[in-house]
Amino acid sequence: MDKLKAMQLFVRVAELGSFSRVAEQHATSKSMISKQISSLEEALGARLLQRSTRRLRLTQLGEDYLQRCRQILRQVEDTETYIQEFQQVPKGLLRINAAMALGLTALAPAFAEFMRRYPQVELDIQLSDQAQDLLEHNFDLGLRVASQPFDSSYVGKAITRFSYSICASPAYLDLHGPINQPDDLREHQCFEYSYFRSKHLWPVGKDAVPVGGRLKANSSVFLLDMVKQGMGVGFIPRFISHPALQSKEVVEVLTGEHKPEMTLYALYPVRHFVPPRLSCLIEFLQEWFADHPYL
Amino acid sequence: MDKLKAMQLFVRVAELGSFSRVAEQHATSKSMISKQISSLEEALGARLLQRSTRRLRLTQLGEDYLQRCRQILRQVEDTETYIQEFQQVPKGLLRINAAMALGLTALAPAFAEFMRRYPQVELDIQLSDQAQDLLEHNFDLGLRVASQPFDSSYVGKAITRFSYSICASPAYLDLHGPINQPDDLREHQCFEYSYFRSKHLWPVGKDAVPVGGRLKANSSVFLLDMVKQGMGVGFIPRFISHPALQSKEVVEVLTGEHKPEMTLYALYPVRHFVPPRLSCLIEFLQEWFADHPYL
DNA sequence: CCATATTGTTTCCATAAAGGAAAAAGAGTT
DNA sequence: AACTCTTTTTCCTTTATGGAAACAATATGG
Structure with missing residues (x-):
């Protein structure tokens, strides 16, 4: 029996409060979790979890054991990190x-x-x-x-900053007229991004511009696709629009105007x-x- | 892979300095030790032991890892002891x-x-x-x-004290005469116990008595058997002679005389x-x- | 300097253990 | 009482473990 693995699973079970959820998260079966915990209990000769079909709760001993497991596992991990630090290759x-x-x-x-x-x-x-x-x-x-x-x-570390791009397809612009200044947006089909804070105000130029349109979606990638198909104008993160801009499928407008930036964080x-x-x-x-x- | 087991074996290998000896002591095969250590090294991505066919020596990393393994294993053991203490049944x-x-x-x-x-x-x-x-x-x-x-x-704890008994068979005594006082031993076939400090001096009575005989062996159990067969007199720990004395196969002489005692220690x-x-x-x-x- | 003995590694194979699916069992809820 | 959600058990397949023996490598002793 791999005691360390069993200890890890036990800690996870204690944290999530459910065998099933641990099984899902670790892409394994409930039966496996059950067996691991059982054999750990058997090896210790003590019950760690009081199970009822609806609820799990730690035994007093289980509480204590949990603490010590955490400590041991942390130590094992630290040891391996330490070893890694001496290795040239991560x-x-x-x-x-x-x-x-x-x-x-x-x-x-x-x-x-x-x-x-x-x-x-x-x-x-x-x-x-x-x-x-x-x-x-x-x-x-x-x-x-x-x-x-x-x-x-x-810990949060900034990785890079991304800018937005306001995109439309050449065909769309031919049909609906150019966009040369922020206020022109008012007259266009501006797509709404579900997760955007101020949905109907696009922060372009000095002030935000109130915009409107018939399409709202929770995916910028999807919105970009609609832009490509000439359905309207999108306020699209540049990392999404970049390839389409390169290939000229879509064109950027109001490039000189101020737009907010996003920061990508590593957490x-x-x-x-x-x-x-x-x-x-x-x-x-x-x-x-x-x-x-x-x- | 059972990492804890591998760590234990690694510690043993480091202590004994030999795969083979660890294999013997743990009643397993060299190949198993070899594989465990290898897979541990592979998992860590680092070489722990420098092997030459005649000598093993720890890598610098191996030294460090050994320390940490010891600590982890001790902690695991302590945790289990701790759990045991809450159990009613050892x-x-x-x-x-x-x-x-x-x-x-x-x-x-x-x-x-x-x-x-x-x-x-x-x-x-x-x-x-x-x-x-x-x-x-x-x-x-x-x-x-x-x-x-x-x-x-x-740690050494005294468990009990044992006394010695001076034994002979009834037949032997009939043939060679009784032993009523320590000095009588001089005239008898007194067996020599190899591990006894002062082999030719039996500490009986006030002073030690110089004795002699034709038989020397490194086993009191064997000597007792020779006593049973009437070959002579033995200076036998009582825990060995006890059953034979009970069954009257052999008799004890000089019971009143002072003899040294031994202490059984638990270490x-x-x-x-x-x-x-x-x-x-x-x-x-x-x-x-x-x-x-x-x- | 070479045969030898000893030690770790590898290969191959039989056995044991692990892990998943599904049925069963248990316990709360409606 | 039926239903649902969760854990346990059972059964079976797959995986991995561990040993024997052959192999490779090296210090020792003659």
């Missing part, structure tokens, strides 16, 4: 959560290059639209654009020792985006 | 080293009773004539009669936390020998 697994749109666009080539440069590092990348709790889901790193204010149990749980592969990745991303700015 | 494995003659005689019934009383405790009892190093061989407990002076890394390595099963056994032995004295 290796190991990084579990990363990133915003879907980011992953599909700006991050993909960066990760590709990272994997080429550090062949011993494995990546497990989970793209999701809503920000996941890193500790809850056991992520080593979250990549988010100016997401929720950082909890004190996380990670505070730890005694940050594994080299993690600090290495963060450093790499900073360098990479310095060389490939989306501004 | 359980687990005790590895015991005891003097051969003791094990074959006085200890056997004591251990039998202990096992009946604590059915969850497993015993691994190794009888040997020369005292084994407990740490070296991973013993939890050593049972020795006034053995080597205790190292400071061991165990000093630890932060003594596992309950161990303190339980020691306590049990003290009680058992209080009820079954060999004096």
Whole structure:
């Protein structure tokens, strides 16, 4: 029996309060969790969790054991980090959560290059639209654009800044007329992005411009596609619009006007020792985006 | 891969300086040790041991890792001891080293009773004539009669005191005459015990009596057998002669005379936390020998 | 300097253990 | 009482573990 694995799972069960949820998160079966915990209990000769079908609660002993497990596991991890620090080549697994749109666009080539440069590092990348709790889901790193204010149990590092672009297709502009100054937007089909704060005010130029349109979606990638099809004007993060702008599928308007910028943050749980592969990745991303700015 | 097991084996390898010796001691194969260490190294991505066919030496990293392994393993052990302390019933494995003659005689019934009383405790009892190093061989407990002076890394607890008996067979005494006072021994066939300090002087009565004979052996059990066969007189620990005296196969002489006593010690390595099963056994032995004295 | 003995590694194979799917069992809820 | 959600058990497949023996490597002793 792999006691360390059992201890890890026990800690997770204690944290999530459910065998099933741990099973889901770790991409394994309920029966496996059940067996691991049972054999751990048997080995100790003590019951760690009081199970009722609806609720799990830690035994008094379980509470104590949990503390000690955490300490032991942290020590094991620190030891391995320590060893890694002496290694020239970073290796190991990084579990990363990133915003879907980011992953599909700006991050993909960066990760590709990272994997080429550090062949011993494995990546497990989970793209999701809503920000996941890193500790809850056991992520080593979250990549988010100016997401929720950082909890004190996380470290946030700025990776790069992104700008927005206001895009339309050439066909659309031919049909509906040019956009030369912010106020021209009032007369256009301006798409609404669901997660944008001030949905009907686009922050362009000195003041925000009130805009309107018939389309609202929660995906900038989708909106860009609609832009390509000549349906209207989009306020699109540059990392999304970049390829379409390059290929001239869409054109940018109001390039000279002031628009807000976003900051891409790397978030990670505070730890005694940050594994080299993690600090290495963060450093790499900073360098990479310095060389490939989306501004 | 069971990392804890691998770490344990690595520590043993570092201590013994040889894969083969670890394999012997743990009753497993060289290949298994080799594989465990290799996979540990692979998991860490670092070489822990520099192997040459004749010599093993720890890498710098190996040194560091060894320290940390020890700490982790100690912590795991302490945690389990802690859990045990909350359990009503002691359980687990005790590895015991005891003097051969003791094990074959006085200890056997004591251990039998202990096992009946604590059915969850497993015993691994190794009888040997020369005292084994407990740490070296991973013993939890050593049972020795006034053995080597205790190292400071061991705790020694007195379990009981044993007396000696001077024994002969009735037939022998009929043939060679009675033994009524210490000086009578000078005229008899007195067996010599190899490990006895002053081989030719038996400490009986006020002074030691010089004795002589034709038989010398390194086993009191063997000597007793020779006594039974009427070959001479033996200076035999009572725990060995006891059954033969009870059955009248041999008789004791010079019962009133002063003879030295031996003390049976329980030796165990000093630890932060003594596992309950161990303190339980020691306590049990003290009680058992209080009820079954060999004096 | 070479045979030898000893030690770690590798290969191959049999056995044991781990892990998943699905059925079963348990317990709260409607 | 039926239903739902969760854990446990059972059964089976797959994986991995561990040993024997052959192999490779090296210090020792003659």
